[in-house]
Amino acid sequence: MNVMSPQRVLPRRVEVLAGLSVAIDLGLGQPAEHMLRSAVIATRLARRLGLDRSQQDTVYYATLVMWIGCHADSAEYARWFGDDIAVRRDAYLVDWSGLPYLRFLIGNLGRGESxxxxxKIMAELFRDSRGAIAALVHSHCLSAAALAGHIGxxxxxxxxxTYTFERFDGGGLPGGVSGVEIPxxxxxxxxxxxAEVHQRTYGVDGAVAMARSRRGGHFDPDVVDAFVDDPATLFPADSDDPWELALAIAPDxxxxxxxxxxxxxxxxIGDFVDLKCPFALGHSRGVSALAESAAGHLGVERSDIDATRRAGWLHDVGRIGVSNQIWSKAGDLTAAEWERVRMHPYLTDRVLTRIPGLRDVARIARxxxxxLDGTGYPLGLNGPALGQxxxxxxxxxxxxSAVEPRPYRAAMSTDEAVSRLERRAHRGELDADCVEAVLAAAGHARTRARHSDALTRRERGILGLVARGLSNRDIASKLVLSEKTVRNHVERTYTKIGASNRVGASLYALENGLAGSS
Structure with missing residues (x-):
């Protein structure tokens, strides 16, 4: 008799892209769902303008990810402006033209620095201010287009x-394109x-005032006129869930x-995240490959291997929400800076938990x-709370991370990286079995006697069910086995791990990350 396991429901494409937009919000210094709300406003405005369905679809996704390139030039932004996230946030409240914008740039050069x-930065910029900013914008636009193509x-x-920084009056960058040449x-x-930022900050009247003040400059007069004609109906209502509202009107x-x-x-998306810091290029791919291989070596269930691989790609999404001024610092971090670093796994969780079908991935990634000893961050979880x-x-x-360079140290040699992991396992920070499996995946085979080496995949699964409190009869029903067969498996497992009863077996499963096995 075969019992079909329930089919996993994978997320919709737009749900994943919506999660990506929340990550983009982090890099802009905006509240979560800023880009989703903007996509709703833009789509409603496109309909009011009479754009056809194909154009409306492009409006939706172009608005959702128009700032996807903002993280790729974060290192350069931080070089000029210090806190790249803060300057992007504040730039929403300034018209990007003329003396007010020049004052804004000057006021933010080297923000937070001595x-x-x-x-020094000011002198460098003023040697060729437009050229320097144009090069930065050009890089941004190329990165944004490439990333949009990369995600399909x-x-x-x-x-x-590619026209994100252009202005209707031709005063934008990088090409100085004007009028209807801008799509x-x-x-x-x-x-x-x-408008989304100004309405949220100053109300509908504030958004209208901003649009009128930039009519014919930053913005197309026809688009502004359509916007100010009954603007309130373009914005999501306070009672609306921006996530659900934006997904309901999404193309496909x-x-x-x-x-x-x-x-x-x-x-x-993992590649997108790694572009945040030049030294992290390829980090997420490397972590994912190691984790997937190690999970296979340890006999982890296929569904958990898939979730582990995906968590490897996505674990650093929250990095986007921390300024490159911190990530690029060569010296010691202040207490406040370290607190921001400690928050990035929480930000990863905040992005991923909104995406249906990725809850297991989020649990692992965060x-x-x-x-294992509770000394980690952000929550200080310990062994029983951490599965395999x-x-x-x-x-x-x-x-x-050890074999990659960082601003505060050179890349470690492979021998140094091995020693680092083994020291952390010895101190009780990392799981010794998992360290051994990761080192094997990285080409550093080690041999060490372990109780759990002798467990078969079936015995690991049964041990996980025992730890969850299931009786032999319950386990037999779940796995479609006879109760006698389960009892034999349990007895052999107890012998192999040195447990004398169910409590001892359960504690062993918790200590070795097997309590979630099935």
């Missing part, structure tokens, strides 16, 4: 977002993006991903800096 450093949004969206989809997206809203499609998209996938990912992150 006065001598700020003076199509040529129309790619084309539109209508971007002209709509630009106004919606700014019902397109559900299959496993290969989900993997392709999550891998692309614990990549937790330690979480332990594997923590070991994989530790190894991969």
């Amino acid at each position: 006065l001598p450093h700020r003076m 949004l199509g040529p129309d969206v790619e084309q539109a977002i 209508i989809e971007m002209r709509v997206a630009q106004l919606a993006d700014m 809203a019902e397109l559900r991903l299959d496993d290969p499609g989900l993997d392709h998209l999550l891998l692309a 614990t990549h800096h937790e330690h 996938p979480e332990r594997i990912l923590a070991a994989a992150v530790t190894y991969r």
Whole structure:
């Protein structure tokens, strides 16, 4: 008799892209769902303007991800402006033209840095201010288009977002393009993006005042006129859930991903995240590959291997919400800076838990800096709270980070990385079995006697069910086995792990991350 396991429901494509937009919000210094609200405003405005369905679809996705390139130039932004996230946040309240914008730039050069450093940066910028900013914008636009293509949004969206920094009056960057040469989809997206922030900050009247003040300058007069004609109906109501509202009007809203499609998209998002810090390029791919291989070595169930691989790609999404001024610092961090660093796994969780079908991935990803002895962050979880996938990912992150350079140290040699992991396992921070599996995956085979080495996959699964309090009869029913067969498995497992009763077996399962096995 075969019992069919319940089919996993994978997320819809737009749900994953909506999660990506929340990550983009972090890099802009905006509240979660800013880009989702902007996409709703833009789509409603596009309909009011009479754009056809294809144009409306492009408006939606161009607005949702128009700032996808903002993290890719974060290191350069931080070099000029210090806190890249703060300057992006504050730039929403300034018209990007003329003396007010020049004053804004000067006031934010080297933000948070010492006065001598700020003076040095100012001198560098003023040698070729427009050229320096144009190069930065050009890099942003190229990155944004490439990333939009990488995640499969199509040529129309790619084309539109290359005009993100252009102005209707021709005073924008990088090409100084003007008027209708700017795609209508971007002209709509630009106004919606700014209007969302001003309406949230100053109310509808504030958004209207901003739009009118920039009419014919930043914004297309026709788009502004359509916007100010009954503007209140363009904004989501206070009672609306922006996530649900934006997903309901999305193009191909019902397109559900299959496993290969989900993997392709999550891998692309991992690459997107790594661009935040030049020294982290390839980090998420490397962590994922190590974690997946180690999980297979340890006999983890296929569904947990898939979740571990995906968590490897996505574990650092929250990094986008921390300024490169901190990530790029070569010296010691202040207490406040360290607190921001400690928050990035929480931000990862905040992004991923909104995406249906990725709850297991989120659970694993958010614990990549937790330690078995409770000394990790952000929550200080300890052994019983950390399953085997979480332990594997923590070991994989530790190894991969060691062999990569950081602003405060050179890349470690492989021997140094091995020693680092073994020391942490010896101190009780990392799971020794998972460290060994990660090192084996990285090509550093080790041999060490372990009770759990002798457990078969079936025995590991049964031990997990025992730890959850299931009786032999319950386990037999769940696994479609006879009760006698289960009893024999349990007795052999007890002998192998040195347990004399169910309590001892349960404690062993908790200590070794097997309590979630089935």
